Amino acid sequence: MTGWFADFMNHPATYLKSGWLQISVTNLLVILLMLAIFTLAIFLPFPKDKNRHHE
Amino acid sequence: MSQMWTAKLRNKWQKELPIEKLLPDDQPAYVSSWIYVFGVLTLATLAVIIFSGIILAFQGPAWYHISKTGKFVNSLHFWSVQLFFVFMVIHLWGKFWMAAWRGNRFATWATGAVAFIASIATAFTGYLVQTNFDSQWISFEAKDGFNSVGVGAWFNVTNLGQMLLLHVAFLPAILGVLTVVHVLMVRKRGVVPPIDSEPSPVNEASK
Ligand code: HEM
Numbered sequence: 001m002t003g004w005f006a007d008f009m010n011h012p013a014t015y016l017k018s019g020w021l022q023i024s025v026t027n028l029l030v031i032l033l034m035l036a037i038f039t040l041a042i043f044l045p046f047p048k049d050k051n052r053h054h055e
Numbered sequence: 056m057s058q059m060w061t062a063k064l065r066n067k068w069q070k071e072l073p074i075e076k077l078l079p080d081d082q083p084a085y086v087s088s089w090i091y092v093f094g095v096l097t098l099a100t101l102a103v104i105i106f107s108g109i110i111l112a113f114q115g116p117a118w119y120h121i122s123k124t125g126k127f128v129n130s131l132h133f134w135s136v137q138l139f140f141v142f143m144v145i146h147l148w149g150k151f152w153m154a155a156w157r158g159n160r161f162a163t164w165a166t167g168a169v170a171f172i173a174s175i176a177t178a179f180t181g182y183l184v185q186t187n188f189d190s191q192w193i194s195f196e197a198k199d200g201f202n203s204v205g206v207g208a209w210f211n212v213t214n215l216g217q218m219l220l221l222h223v224a225f226l227p228a229i230l231g232v233l234t235v236v237h238v239l240m241v242r243k244r245g246v247v248p249p250i251d252s253e254p255s256p257v258n259e260a261s262k
Binding site: 030033034037038040041042044046048049 | 087088089090092093141144145148149
């Protein structure tokens with residue numbers, strides 16, 4: 001790997017620490033991403049089926 | 056009626072999972088929400104994982120660790136796993152918050168939960184067969200854990216042959232069977248109604 005992405009990736013993970021709790025920034029971002037997708041899945045309207053006539 | 060086991064199995068199958076239930080073309084109105092898409096997304100990523108995995112198995116590490124196409128298929132396999140877990144976790148949250156085990160759906164929930172554990176085991180052995188510093192680090196940390204609970208000789212994370220065979224044969228087979236049963240269970244019972252929906256036999260039964 002070369003370029004800015006390599007510089008961004010090629011080092012050990014940064015960890016956040018608060019007492020017994022320790023989490024890498026990467027893992028925290030993945031968890032936040034999952035929560036965001038979950039929230040969107042609940043609130044975004046689902047497209048209607050146009051081929052379907054109303055009953 | 057014939058008492059052959061074939062006849063018994065056929066009758067039971069036809070009663071509990073007729074073809075109309077197995078391949079429906081219609082779903083209740085409450086299913087039109089994005090949260091119901093995540094089971095199928097999990098299934099789709101699993102298909103990509105299995106397909107790319109079969110290519111890796113046929114071509115071998117001398118291809119997937121060296122050639123550009125090989126590295127691409129290897130990455131496709133790896134990143135599909137990351138997506139698979141993201142989709143599966145969102146699927147699990149969705150089913151948890153709608154208490155989708157209601158109305159006799161325990162087997163659906165249970166096969167899902169065991170599939171989750173089997174997926175972790177499959178991913179773990181996958182990380183162990185990368186033959187790089189990552190896999191070396193992971194196996195040498197994990198061996199102490201497994202030894203401390205007394206299973207290290209039987210499940211030896213530093214035994215590359217054992218980990219590779221478990222990763223490409225035993226564990227995917229288990230996960231495959233669990234997934235098939237899981238989806239058949241969903242088809243058999245139909246999609247669970249929302250918790251606050253009007254009284255229905257299913258909601259009554261699960262009170
Ligand atoms: C290999 C991983 C998995 C695959 C491929 C998978 C696939 C599916 C599919 C295609 C559906 C139907 C569509 C939907 O409602 O999303 C479904 C439903 C369901 N899944 Fe999964 N799933 C997996 C893991 C899990 C896990 C980890 C759980 C929870 C422990 C779970 C619990 C459920 C439940 C309870 C339903 C049925 C909901 C209902 O009857 O309406 N699944 N799954």
